[in-house]
Amino acid sequence: xxxxxxxxxxxxxQGNAENALELxxxxxxxxxxxxxxxxxxxxxxxxxxxNYSKALSLFSKxxxxxxxxxxxxxxxxxxxxxxxxxxxxxxxTFEEAEQLGLLSDEKTYTTMAQVHLMAGDCTKALKYMExxxxxxxxxxxxxxxxxxxxxxxKGDLGSAELTFQSLSRTGLPxxxxxxxxxxxxxxQGLLEKAKSFILKIRKKNVVFDEELCxxxxxxxxxxxxxxxVDHLIQDLIGNVPLGN
RNA sequence: UCAGGAGUUUAUGU
Numbered sequence: 001x002x003x004x005x006x007x008x009x010x011x012x013x014q015g016n017a018e019n020a021l022e023l024x025x026x027x028x029x030x031x032x033x034x035x036x037x038x039x040x041x042x043x044x045x046x047x048x049x050x051n052y053s054k055a056l057s058l059f060s061k062x063x064x065x066x067x068x069x070x071x072x073x074x075x076x077x078x079x080x081x082x083x084x085x086x087x088x089x090x091x092x093t094f095e096e097a098e099q100l101g102l103l104s105d106e107k108t109y110t111t112m113a114q115v116h117l118m119a120g121d122c123t124k125a126l127k128y129m130e131x132x133x134x135x136x137x138x139x140x141x142x143x144x145x146x147x148x149x150x151x152x153x154k155g156d157l158g159s160a161e162l163t164f165q166s167l168s169r170t171g172l173p174x175x176x177x178x179x180x181x182x183x184x185x186x187x188q189g190l191l192e193k194a195k196s197f198i199l200k201i202r203k204k205n206v207v208f209d210e211e212l213c214x215x216x217x218x219x220x221x222x223x224x225x226x227x228x229v230d231h232l233i234q235d236l237i238g239n240v241p242l243g244n
Numbered sequence: 245u246c247a248g249g250a251g252u253u254u255a256u257g258u
Contacts, residue, residue: 002245009248040248047249072249079249107250114250145251176252183252211252218256 001027005038012041020045036062036070043076047083055080071102075111082115090115106137110146117146122154141170145177152180160184173201175209182215186222194219 004027011020024042027034034042039062046055059077062069069077074097081090094112097103109132116125129147133139139147144167151160164181167173178201185194198216208216213232220228 002247006245006247009245012248035248037245037248042248044249070248075249105249110250117251142250149251174251179252209252214255215252 001032001035001038004032005035005041008038009041012045017045017049033065034067036067036073039067040070040072040076043073043080047076047080050083052080052084071097071105071108074102075105075108078108078111078115082118085119087115087119103135104137106132106140106143109137110143113146113150117149117153120153122150125150126154139166141167141174144170145174145180148177148180152184155184155188157184157188157190172204173206175207175212178206179209179212179215182212182219186215186219191219191223195223 004023008020008023011017011023020041024034024038027038039058042058043055046052046058055076059069059073062073074093078090078093081087081093090112094103094108097108103109109128113125113128116122116128125146129143129150132143144163148160148163148167151157151163160181164173164177167177178197182194182197185191185197198219206212216232217229220226220232
């Protein structure tokens with residue numbers, strides 16, 4: 001099992017879905033019972049590929065075979081229910097994990113928050129972030145990005161800015177969060193703020209990605225700053241893998 | 245087995 005587990009996990013990580021599934025087939029033909037680690041890798045593979053029904057059937061198989069579900073598995077299950085729009089099932093799963101004392105990881109809370117964000121329900125999402133805080137689970141960088149997203153969707157500028165500051169305190173802000181902030185400014189018509197934000201992040205040498213470039217250009221275009229757009233493109237050629 | 249789960253979402257335009 002250990003060997004298969006290792007192989008499957010590394011194949012999933014590298015995106016070799018076919019290899020991973022083949023290995024799993026092998027395991028089954030040898031009647032080797034997969035560990036929860038193997039199952040989580042497979043579940044995440046199904047999740048990524050949108051094979052939610054396979055994911056669910058693997059989960060029921062786990063129950064049948066008495067493979068214990070751990071916190072990671074619960075997290076995945078919550079995510080899968082979220083993708084299927086089964087928010088109540090997602091919440092029930094969360095509560096079940098709670099009952100079993102499987103809520104020690106920050107990721108599980110952020111997962112639940114993200115599921116609600118998918119549905120655009122930032123109030124519920126924030127509830128889980130609060131719950132996490134109330135239990136003294138410290139926020140990782142990633143948790144800050146999720147929290148930021150909550151406020152951006154909510155349109156709560158002040159809280160978003162504070163969260164962005166907290167995020168920045170832990171290191172260079174990432175392109176996705178910068179894009180969230182910038183889009184927020186742009187959508188609210190706060191173009192001056194948007195422009196100074198762009199200057200700020202460029203000064204900090206934030207690593208731009210394609211989406212962020214797009215938003216920056218959109219702001220410049222709205223302001224008629226065509227030369228800036230030119231400069232930006234010049235600067236970024238070679239730095240960013242531009243698709244188009 | 246220092247082993248497994250995470251965020252921009254289908255654009256733009258008059």
